[in-house]
Amino acid sequence: MSEGEAKTVASDERASFSWISALRDAGFLALFTLGLSFPILAFRTRQDLWHGLVLDPRWDLVATVVAIAFFGRLSWLVVGGRVSRNVQSFATQVGEVLAPLQNYKGTFRLVGLIWLIAYPFLAVLIAGPGGALKWIDNFGIQILIYVMLGWGLNIVVGLAGLLDLGYVAFYAVGAYSTALLSTYFGLSFWICLPLAGIFAAFWGILLGFPVLRLRGDYLAIVTLAFGEIIRLVLINWVELTNGAAGISGIPRPTFFGLPFNASDEGFAAFFGLEFTPLHRLFFLFYLILALALLTNWVTIRLRRLPIGRAWEALREDDIACRSLGIDTVTTKLTAFSIGAMFGGIAGAFFAARLGFISPKSFEFMESAVILSIVVLGGMGSQVGVAIAAVAMIGGTELLRELGWLKSIFGAGFDPTQYRMLLFGMAMVGMMVWRPRGLISKREPSLVLHEKRAIGGDLVKEGQG
Amino acid sequence: MGQAAMNTGVGPALEPILRVEHLTMRFGGLLAVNDLSFDVARGQITALIGPNGAGKTTVFNCITGFYKPTSGRVALMSGGPQSDPAIAALTDSPGRSQRVGRGGVYLLERMADSEIAAQAKVARTFQNIRLFTGMTVLENLIVAQHNWLNHASGYSVLGLVGAKSFREAEAKAVEIAVAWLDCIGLKGRADDPAGALPYGDQRRLEIVRAMCTGPVLLCLDEPAAGLNPRESAELNELLLSIRDGNGTSLLLIEHDMSVVMEISDHIVVLEYGKKISDGTPDYIKNDPKVIAAYLGVEDEEVDEAEAEIEG
Ligand SMILES: Nc1ncnc2c1ncn2[C@@H]1O[C@H](COP(=O)(O)OP(=O)(O)OP(=O)(O)O)[C@@H](O)[C@H]1O
Ligand SMILES: [Mg+2]
Numbered sequence: 001m002s003e004g005e006a007k008t009v010a011s012d013e014r015a016s017f018s019w020i021s022a023l024r025d026a027g028f029l030a031l032f033t034l035g036l037s038f039p040i041l042a043f044r045t046r047q048d049l050w051h052g053l054v055l056d057p058r059w060d061l062v063a064t065v066v067a068i069a070f071f072g073r074l075s076w077l078v079v080g081g082r083v084s085r086n087v088q089s090f091a092t093q094v095g096e097v098l099a100p101l102q103n104y105k106g107t108f109r110l111v112g113l114i115w116l117i118a119y120p121f122l123a124v125l126i127a128g129p130g131g132a133l134k135w136i137d138n139f140g141i142q143i144l145i146y147v148m149l150g151w152g153l154n155i156v157v158g159l160a161g162l163l164d165l166g167y168v169a170f171y172a173v174g175a176y177s178t179a180l181l182s183t184y185f186g187l188s189f190w191i192c193l194p195l196a197g198i199f200a201a202f203w204g205i206l207l208g209f210p211v212l213r214l215r216g217d218y219l220a221i222v223t224l225a226f227g228e229i230i231r232l233v234l235i236n237w238v239e240l241t242n243g244a245a246g247i248s249g250i251p252r253p254t255f256f257g258l259p260f261n262a263s264d265e266g267f268a269a270f271f272g273l274e275f276t277p278l279h280r281l282f283f284l285f286y287l288i289l290a291l292a293l294l295t296n297w298v299t300i301r302l303r304r305l306p307i308g309r310a311w312e313a314l315r316e317d318d319i320a321c322r323s324l325g326i327d328t329v330t331t332k333l334t335a336f337s338i339g340a341m342f343g344g345i346a347g348a349f350f351a352a353r354l355g356f357i358s359p360k361s362f363e364f365m366e367s368a369v370i371l372s373i374v375v376l377g378g379m380g381s382q383v384g385v386a387i388a389a390v391a392m393i394g395g396t397e398l399l400r401e402l403g404w405l406k407s408i409f410g411a412g413f414d415p416t417q418y419r420m421l422l423f424g425m426a427m428v429g430m431m432v433w434r435p436r437g438l439i440s441k442r443e444p445s446l447v448l449h450e451k452r453a454i455g456g457d458l459v460k461e462g463q464g
Numbered sequence: 465m466g467q468a469a470m471n472t473g474v475g476p477a478l479e480p481i482l483r484v485e486h487l488t489m490r491f492g493g494l495l496a497v498n499d500l501s502f503d504v505a506r507g508q509i510t511a512l513i514g515p516n517g518a519g520k521t522t523v524f525n526c527i528t529g530f531y532k533p534t535s536g537r538v539a540l541m542s543g544g545p546q547s548d549p550a551i552a553a554l555t556d557s558p559g560r561s562q563r564v565g566r567g568g569v570y571l572l573e574r575m576a577d578s579e580i581a582a583q584a585k586v587a588r589t590f591q592n593i594r595l596f597t598g599m600t601v602l603e604n605l606i607v608a609q610h611n612w613l614n615h616a617s618g619y620s621v622l623g624l625v626g627a628k629s630f631r632e633a634e635a636k637a638v639e640i641a642v643a644w645l646d647c648i649g650l651k652g653r654a655d656d657p658a659g660a661l662p663y664g665d666q667r668r669l670e671i672v673r674a675m676c677t678g679p680v681l682l683c684l685d686e687p688a689a690g691l692n693p694r695e696s697a698e699l700n701e702l703l704l705s706i707r708d709g710n711g712t713s714l715l716l717i718e719h720d721m722s723v724v725m726e727i728s729d730h731i732v733v734l735e736y737g738k739k740i741s742d743g744t745p746d747y748i749k750n751d752p753k754v755i756a757a758y759l760g761v762e763d764e765e766v767d768e769a770e771a772e773i774e775g
Contacts, residue, residue: 307620310610320596323577327578445603450655454657458659
């Protein structure tokens with residue numbers, strides 16, 4: 001939009017702005033809030049000494065909330081349009097600024113890689129050996145696990161356009177197969193890692209067969225159900241999985257047979273270093289970095305192969321695919337199982353990293369988080385998914401760092417409780433301002449003359 | 465065969481590539497296609513015309529496996545003439561296809577949509593264009609060559625390690641795609657998203673995308689819909705070049721009489737799911753039943769309508 005046009009739109013809006021209708025609108029919202037807060041906020045329940053139920057009315061709270069809703073809405077109606085437009089244009093600008101960066105991809109990749117490799121050392125340098133533990137473990141490793149999961153799910157959702165709400169099931173399959181194989185049969189981590197991938201892929205095919213005939217909402221619901229089924233089986237098959245108590249004592253990964261401990265056969269002793277728990281973290285960091293990069297490499301490669309193009313074509317229009325002789329069931333199954341495989345490998349890493357797993361780690365919330373990473377990042381975009389994972393998981397971890405806010409809001413204030421609220425707000429904000437994700441452009445997989453990114457408006461999201 | 469040979473206008477019976485016999489398609493209480501029989505001659509352009517809702521698209525969907533016909537037989541004879549006893553034997557067996565030499569007999573009503581495209585080599589386009597809008601023009605044509613390319617990539621194993629044989633196969637696929645793009649004058653737009661092309665170009669791209677699958681029979685559902693006269697003329701040329709240059713047989717649904725009358729070798733007219741006429745363009749043009757049905761006019765207005773068609 002040119003500047004002149006923008007001005008006319010703005011003045012038109014001012015002209016058409018009417019206090020009466022704004023007041024009516026805000027009043028309506030206040031009424032709505034009142035109705036909504038009546039069952040939720042108006043009464044607090046507690047038990048008195050005789051175990052009877054007592055209702056404490058909290059009308060002051062209700063009044064506050066209604067007032068906030070009224071004035072909030074009113075001020076949004078007065079200035080909100082401008083704010084929203086500014087944010088919108090800012091978001092577009094950010095997107096535009098980021099877009100030409102695509103041309104320097106090689107440089108970025110190199111700088112990013114060097115930074116990632118140097119990260120644990122930088123953490124030690126800056127935060128000291130004690131402080132670095134947190135930065136490497138909670139931030140580095142944790143984020144990279146989600147980057148890998150995001151990339152794995154990106155194959156299914158972003159490329160093939162299959163809405164999978166039960167991805168965490170494959171993460172669980174990988175983790176549990178590693179835990180069971182290593183505790184029951186004493187298999188080493190390095191054998192469990194590929195086996196976990198294979199098992200997860202196998203389960204992907206097994207679950208995929210009946211499911212992939214469904215489309216859209218139906219597929220989403222059934223995958224959701226499968227995720228829950230796997231979790232419930234893990235909880236209830238107590239003889240095998242030890243139920244909700246989980247499996248502990250999973251052997252930690254070794255450095256080509258050298259354990260990370262203070263013993264004489266340990267890694268530190270072998271290399272003549274002083275033992276510190278940092279060694280294991282460094283190792284785990286580089287391991288998950290390598291696994292994530294492997295996922296990325298395979299995905300990028302596959303995208304340029306016929307199978308990858310068939311996935312994207314399937315996302316675009318599966319009827320056209322069938323008219324071209326593409327076997328849609330096999331194509332969907334490959335996407336499903338390859339995505340599952342990476343989820344399984346990440347699960348194996350997860351199990352070995354903590355040495356303990358329980359079904360609590362594989363709840364629907366995890367699937368939702370991974371899916372939001374893919375959606376926020378921009379479906380199909382590898383870089384976008386990585387950025388979204390850093391923002392979402394790093395952001396959650398940062399909330400833990402906000403303990404000092406207690407001095408402002410009182411001792412009962414726990415910032416991590418607001419995680420889901422912030423998540424939701426980020427989602428809503430994205431859907432309003434960048435509905436196709438951070439990076440919505442699609443890169444062609446094959447170029448004749450000149451590479452040009454394809455605008456997100458033309459790229460379809462898939463119907464199932 | 466009895467019904468199919470009931471040509472009222474065609475001179476000597478031509479050798480068919482597709483034989484549709486007693487095809488019936490019922491949607492609940494609606495008889496969309498009613499005991500329809502016709503032949504598509506090898507190496508020719510056959511047009512299927514009829515008023516809106518006559519069941520033309522439904523016939524296409526039955527031929528290409530998107531619908532499973534209620535009853536009837538749809539036999540494709542690729543490679544060369546096939547004997548009636550061979551088709552009859554296949555019909556009696558539980559099989560779906562019988563390879564003979566480089567071609568074979570395929571009973572399309574028994575096959576699924578993607579199998580029909582992949583094995584029997586019947587390609588189609590859609591009444592409402594179905595391109596991969598978010599993929600480039602070139603990608604669209606490469607996806608169309610998926611089956612042999614995927615095979616050449618060793619089901620992705622060879623491709624993943626970057627084998628030379630796969631790179632060569634891919635180069636070959638690009639070459640084929642570029643040749644087709646040249647043919648419709650879109651080579652310069654190879655790297656543009658297909659969804660950004662003008663409507664007429666999208667129609668032609670969809671046709672060459674279907675051609676990239678290497679079909680023996682190409683089914684086009686209203687390829688001229690929404691085209692201006694110049695684009696229609698270009699389309700005619702493209703279709704004739706496909707017929708003559710590639711030896712592909714064509715079956716097309718079309719409302720645009722300038723296209724139908726000019727390029728078809730043979731026309732089948734449908735009304736309310738039933739065949740009402742079948743013959744050469746000249747024969748059809750002068751068949752009062754067709755004029756009445758096609759234009760939906762009373763008998764006394766037929767002359768008027770006839771003049772319109774001639775004009
Ligand atoms: N899947 C379906 N379910 C139910 N009825 C259908 C279905 N497909 C087509 N029909 C009906 O069958 C009849 C024939 O439709 P068809 O689309 O084949 O007509 P057509 O000859 O292609 O018309 P047009 O020239 O408008 O494209 C119509 O009455 C239509 O409503
Ligand atoms: Mg139609």
